[in-house]
Amino acid sequence: MTNRVDSLIEQIRALEHDLAAEFSRQRSGFRFGLEHGRARFEEEALRRLEERRVHLMKYILGAPVLYVLSAPVIYSLILPFAVVDLWVSLYQAICFRVYGIPQVPRGRYMIFDRTGLPYLNAVEKLNCAYCSYVNGVIAYVREVSARTEQYWCPIKHTRRLMGAHGRYAGFGDFGDGEAYREALEASRRALREDRED
Numbered sequence: 001m002t003n004r005v006d007s008l009i010e011q012i013r014a015l016e017h018d019l020a021a022e023f024s025r026q027r028s029g030f031r032f033g034l035e036h037g038r039a040r041f042e043e044e045a046l047r048r049l050e051e052r053r054v055h056l057m058k059y060i061l062g063a064p065v066l067y068v069l070s071a072p073v074i075y076s077l078i079l080p081f082a083v084v085d086l087w088v089s090l091y092q093a094i095c096f097r098v099y100g101i102p103q104v105p106r107g108r109y110m111i112f113d114r115t116g117l118p119y120l121n122a123v124e125k126l127n128c129a130y131c132s133y134v135n136g137v138i139a140y141v142r143e144v145s146a147r148t149e150q151y152w153c154p155i156k157h158t159r160r161l162m163g164a165h166g167r168y169a170g171f172g173d174f175g176d177g178e179a180y181r182e183a184l185e186a187s188r189r190a191l192r193e194d195r196e197d
Contacts, residue, residue, distance in 0.1 A: 009169050052119040059121050077134065085137045092144050100192045101147050109140035147191060154187040155180070 060068075089106060096103055114120070114128040146165040154171040161168065170190070172183040 005169065049118040053121055054124075056121045056123060059123060075130065078130065081134050081137050084141060088141050088144050096147070099151055101151055102192070102194055104140060104143045104147065106140055109136040109143070111136065150187055150191050154184065 054062075092101075092103055095101075110133065112129055112132050114132060115125045117125075117128075120128065142165055146167045149165075150167045150171070154167075156168070156171045156174050158174050170187065172180060172187075176183075
């Protein structure tokens with residue numbers, strides 16, 4: 001990798017860190033703290049937030065008919081996502097051990113904290129749990145597939161890849177057959193040594 005690419009990657013990581021710090025700073029104004037990994041609101045803040053909850057019947061009766069009719073289509077995806085979740089977990093449990101690739105900790109991708117928000121009614125909490133699960137599965141599968149790609153075919157594409165995963169920048173250049181074997185072994189070694197996750 002060139003020095004310029006390394007520099008850009010480092011700048012992106014620094015900006016991601018700054019963004020996370022800014023989100024944290026903005027959250028501090030909502031008067032809650034973390035206790036045993038769960039958000040705990042101050043008593044007065046909790047009371048005000050509960051007042052903002054739309055009661056369940058009002059929420060359901062006020063929903064547009066097309067929203068209600070499309071809900072089964074949305075929720076029907078839970079089965080394919082559950083199958084993918086299970087299958088990818090099984091895949092990495094077997095294959096990653098064989099190749100010496102560190103396991104992706106699934107629990108880091110499954111975060112259901114929004115279901116505890118006092119201003120959400122039961123349907124909104126269910127919706128948040130559903131979205132948390134589906135997006136968690138997508139992120140989990142993405143990391144498993146990124147590690148698989150890094151191990152087996154760490155070569156960039158000829159065209160710009162939209163939404164490339166974080167490991168892609170370290171892949172070898174398309175058409176660089178001279179450095180391919182050495183870069184492949186280096187990529188595999190780096191992956192095996194990557195114990196941060």
